[in-house]
Amino acid sequence: MSQATETRTTDDGTIASVSGPVVVATGLGARMNDVVYVGDEGLMGEVIEIEGDRTTIQVYEETSGISPGQPVENTGEPLSVDLGPGMLYSIYDGVQRPLDVLEDRMGAFLDRGVDAPGIDLDEEWEFTPTVEVGDELEAGDVVGTVPETESIEHRVMVPPDYEGGEVTNVEEGSFSVTDSIVELDSGEEVTMHQEWPVRETRPTVDKQTPTTPLVTGQRVQDGLFPLAKGGTAAIPGPFGSGKTVTQQSLAKFADADIVIYIGCGERGNEMTEVIDDFPDLEDPNTGKPLMSRTCLIANTSNMPVAARESCVYTGITIAEYYRDMGYDVALMADSTSRWAEAMREISSRLEEMPGEEGYPAYLAARLSAFYERAGYFENINGTEGSISAVGAVSPPGGDFSEPVTQNTLRIVKTFWALDSDLAERRHFPAIDWNESYSLYRDQLDPWFEENVAADWPETRQWVINTLDEEAELQEIVQLVGEDALPDDQQLTLDVARYLREAFLQQNALNPTDAYSSPEKTYRMMEAIQTYSEEAFDALEAGVPVEEITSIDAAPRLNRIGTTEEYGEFIENIESDIQDQLREKY
Template structure:
């Protein structure tokens, strides 16, 4: 065992002197009385290694011993992660609570996956098959999925299957198969494997361009600023604009197989809500509780900062693992700014020359390489899997010019900018349609979508003008465009998160209603006065509100639609 000794302690950074080789990003344990504190080497200079400690450093002394492990910070990948709540180092929080009670005691590390749970294994591969990293050997059933057991991703080259176990019950560490490498060494494969979190899993044939939309059932997102399966998006917004509520809604309704939630440096209370409510909510797609498709990585703001930095990597590694099974995974990181701040804190302690707002110079490349772990991939057997990443950003002062937002905007495929004005006006979701964008294709007809966006801009221009010249100085034509734009905003872009129907709109309904509204947008109603126009759109809005909260294709839906059509027909006749 290679060892070192502490020479310096500053906050959560410890400097260690060593005399045998050490590795960058190697995990080491500090021996403090009977505690072992996990840490990671982040810089080596001469015979001194600087380490970030994943725990509170109180009480540590100069001269205490440090053990180097030779491993990079890794997670355990295998069945049993769905429905689980981990901290940033993959300690299962419910197990920690069972052992330690109310508080997170430092230096307690637990097995991520239960060693005693038995899984019903079914083989796929046969003796004699030629396989490589990522190929499927068999599967166990985890919640509603086939959880494939794969050749460990870290194994290089090709292998010959020597033997595969017959169907039966296995624990995570028992061998389910034996493989022979090209040199003739036989190695066992078990249900679980380890993978270093900061390295992307690359056991696939190729990365493809994301094209299929990932339906979030939020109309404003899906119709105007869509997200693609395997794509990336970010949600920056000032505090109180509804980032977290939006992420929570997406985690409930998004059309993904598995959702990984990384609660990174945010309020514990918000995670508690997810932890307590998800097991009681049924996912209409599968009939299972929402928690069955969810993995929560929870490193809230008062938990150690270094583990906050690793929590997003832990989350994305778990997401990539489920992708390897041909599943579509959505990773929601809330908030990536806290992760960036963790990097800043560390960089400050390392006394690196600061960049803008004291963020380190490598901020951009770290953000870019994190988002680049998203993607749609074609696996070796031809099936598709994807990781979609949605990151919330909390810009200081709500100012999008700050480094984290800017670095993120460079690399994401869609930008959902929340605005204080919209949230103050209680227009939810508070995504500002005038500043947001998406590079992905919507399932809404392109021409219709462009007309909608044109109308929003026009409506905004007219509203600005009206502030100066008043209603009386505005032409009737402009005024009716303004009313149309407000109408579009109120009945389509805004969505009531407290209404059981309106909170989630499926794709078909969005397409249907959008083209319905498009016809209204294109109609010339030939109003004779502004009051008449205002009154008409108020009536229309009232009817649409009712329409939005009636279930898709229900009797009530049809009836309200007929009423709307009647109102429109009457108006067009009058005009």
């Protein structure tokens, strides 16, 4: 929210009509996106349409009992989030009400009309300044640090909409987030607390081309379809194919500094699993609790639909705040389909002209505006930070031709398509390598060449070509059977089987196999390629394909993923494969 003061008309009004979460008020002096409090219970809402004297409001709570004639109070301010120390470890609803704080106040069942600040305004934090009296500051500059959690140093910044100026006073010690810690000659005072409208993008200097991968620890993603830090990705898939589990794995293992996990309209039991598991999980990068770098936003399917529409904006605004500190943020939205369904319901209540399958005509614009806020940025304070946005999509019946999936496909640059057939065969992660793609490969290859292996792109391309050839051969196998294929094609199927079973599959329940470093991912590709090259050399020398595929060294490829000291293990496999095949000719 802008720190500057301005004169605004904030006349209160009265309710004229109620239609589910949509309320129409008259006599309300409000502007678009203003927050209002509706009815005698003061239910939070947001202005979404103004026509003459009639103001349409979407209410973020259940509206039963609300009736015409009840008052509507206008705050004169847009829907904003509280930003400052204390957001990590927190669990919010879609409008940043802290659920753990409200539970302590009134139990598991929340009353309507209750509210609490997004961060504790009274808790004191140890502030260490990084500026001195006489320093010139501009908007966005870091003035000091706070140890927010065991893992994250919170960098206190001059709000983006301040004029800046020369420091006339600076404090050090324990302060609440509302205490003044830095004073400027312009009369502005800097605190550890900021507010920012969720529908307004925080300012940056430049959006750059990302060149560093977001390492996920999943071989099919890092090896074949990588995502850049600052990139966008979609995970579409039917019910039961593993969208939520895939996003939870990303949240656990991705090498991001901060994780924002948005449960948008998903089942409550899935969000409960996240809330129960994350506090007990160890961050593989730091050894600290995973929640020490995580903020959860829980807006499940049994919560008011209107708040679901705003929860992704709440999440992306918090992500932008940490990005401004110079951190790499990974944002998981599960799922954007439920968000789109909320937009569809609100749109129908407004009697707007529907688009395809009843979704509003502005569906594509809203999706693109959300993903556009991701990226690798040069911040206004000179630091660089990124937001990587990963959105799950839940197409009805697994139909990827439906509007949400298709509009998302036009926006994101990484597509991890989940396949229910793979899930039924217990192949996890159930990412279909024939349907998935990444448009970040070329710009990320230099990083892999420099940090992992010089021939990373060639090795990855060999894997993709082998899997593509297998897909074509499987169509023939279904007609005539594998035995009718030439020997070289039978051997290709055998190599592809090891790629599928040893490389593409990962056991999330095995602590060694749950996370695969880029080095391990490369060594596994290389090991299977070694088997392929030696096998085809033996075939050309006249060794029958049955003897090649029956060597006892090859099945050990399946155990690489679960082997902790994989380096020596792979070297022994490669040596044994060479010895066993070469002695046959």
